Amino acid sequence: PRADRGAFSGRTAFIFAAIGSAVGLGNIWRFPAVAYDNGGGAFILPYLVALLTAGIPLLFIDYAIGHRWRGSPPMAWRRLARWTEFIGWWQVLICVVIAAYYALIVAWAANYTIFSVDTRWGDDPGGFFGSFTQALEGADATIAFDYVPAVLITCILVWVAIVLVMVLGVHNGISKSAIVFIPLLVIMFVILVVRAMMLPGAFTGLDAFFRPNWGALLNPGVWVAAYGQIFFSLSVAFGIMLTYASYLKKNTDLTGSGLVVGFANSSFEILAGIGVFSALGFMAQAQGVEVGEVVTSGIGLAFVAFPAIIGEAPGGALIGVLFFGSLVLAGFTSLVSIVEVVISSIADKFGLSRVPAALLVTVPLALFSIAVFPTTMGLSLLDTMDNWVNQYGIVGAALVGTIVLVYLVKALPTLRDHLNLRGTFPLGKAWSIAVAVIVPIVLGVSLIASTVGLIGGEGTYSDYPWWFNFTFGWLMALSLVVGGAVLSLLPWPKNSNLHRPD
């Protein structure tokens, strides 16, 4: 085994890095609207149930595999059972795709942080989809491929920073950057939330966000949404937490750490809900409409609604810097975690040490991302890839991984013993039922639901031509599994220890 795999100095360093991964764009721009659309204040019930019956139990699985079998996903799965190595590579390829487009969002957020100081928001003629990304809609978007200079520059800067952090390694790069960025993110975000709550109309927004619609709990879709948000938000089951846990010292309390990470992530989601809905309440009042009419999520919330809020709010520049700066920090620490999965796996499989592995992964990945995404087609590519990689990549790999682990390799007892060795509280039957029954059912239902939606629904996703969906959606998602299988056939270096370490 390589001597310099890297290690976290301790539990705190690990917890910061893990929170850095978990707290991402999903907390800020996804959770608030998901909660609002699925019962408002009542959503807290399915959300907590999902956290406790699937999110945290799966997080423990990730930790246990990485920590017990001490390796990147391909190495850890391989040590678990030889034929399961492909699951690890599948997870790695998912991370490659996500990393390539995630950097684009961080780059946009960096651009908007700078724009915020420039107060001429009001007279930005075309806005985000117009003069900024120069993205065209639907079919038109797929025929034009030109670089957008402002985005190209920030995209390059984001990748330079990523290369630097990754070359510095687990201790000096990943954990130190998280230990600086996460507290900074929390401070900035708290100031933002307090400022947003002082805007006129904020309380109408908060009322809309928290008002419980208990009837929603009878709708199965609400429960699927809760589980979906939890899976995505905790970054479970696609190799990230597994990789980070492999850098932990042997005698570490994994379950206690998992609870800290899980609840920190959820606290940040609720905080984001408060901040976002205060701001939306202000916007609704300013426009004289109901709060429900201005609720959006994702790119629309961050890059269309927020610029409008910033343009109208007193002291908008500060709100802008805090909001977009938070997106940059939250996105960057998540991006680091995604890229680390790839680096760690390449290092393990090819017996490379830190710096060569980091460069071998980040330089081509950066070049690919920079060549493809800061373009007029970037937004449509991102939109399409993100949809398929989430619905099929992450959910698919999580489902296959869980079934293989529980029913084919039958590793649950070993993992439980490993977690209980040092854990703050013992895991028993309830945990096993969560992993063996609840998780596969929920993932299966969500896979079926998204397939029915895609195939039976409007025909194509987001008005893109069928070949675009086919190539960057279906074919891309399929190639991640096939590619994973192919990579698992490549030989390991002779000196790699493929047996379970003790």
Ligand code: PHE
């Ligand atoms: N968990 C992150 C969030 O909630 C998203 C993420 C996706 C993180 C992919 C890492 C990798 O935003």
Ligand code: NA
């Ligand atoms: Na999250």
